[in-house]
Amino acid sequence: QVQLVESGGGLVQAGGSLRLSCAASGRTFSSYAMGWLRQAPGKEREFVAGIIKGGGSTVYADSVKGRFTISRDNAKNTVYLQMNSLKPEDTGVYYCAAHKTLGVPLITGVGGVWGQGTQVTVSS
Numbered sequence: 001q002v003q004l005v006e007s008g009g010g011l012v013q014a015g016g017s018l019r020l021s022c023a024a025s026g027r028t029f030s031s032y033a034m035g036w037l038r039q040a041p042g043k044e045r046e047f048v049a050g051i052i053k054g055g056g057s058t059v060y061a062d063s064v065k066g067r068f069t070i071s072r073d074n075a076k077n078t079v080y081l082q083m084n085s086l087k088p089e090d091t092g093v094y095y096c097a098a099h100k101t102l103g104v105p106l107i108t109g110v111g112g113v114w115g116q117g118t119q120v121t122v123s124s
Contacts, residue, residue, distance in 0.1 A: 001113055004096050006022045006096050006118040007023070012121070015085060016086050018083045019081070020080065024077040034051050035051070035106045039093050048061055048068065055074070063089075083120070086120075088123065090120060090122050097109070099111070
């Protein structure tokens with residue numbers, strides 16, 4: 001199974017941008033649907049974006065539609081999350097997750113393989 005390592009988090013002002021990366025080990029990355037979820041302090045983990053194995057279909061939480069873009073490069077075993085027009089409410093730890101399919105378990109954060117997370121802080 002894959003192992004995941006996120007990077008790219010940091011402190012940014014509201015309206016700014018960040019690009020998160022999630023690098024996967026192993027040769028089976030392309031067989032996994034991938035997703036990004038986040039957890040703000042004192043709140044439950046929530047789904048942000050997901051992408052199917054081949055990258056041809058994506059899904060987003062309503063709160064990030066039009067601002068965030070998920071993409072993947074299977075040749076580089078990496079999934080990305082481009083975050084634009086950031087808001088203070090986007091603050092949290094962002095996790096990437098790998099699942100066999102882009103479905104309810106990935107969206108609800110159940111099971112799968114997870115990275116250690118990367119902190120994103122958006123100041124007002």
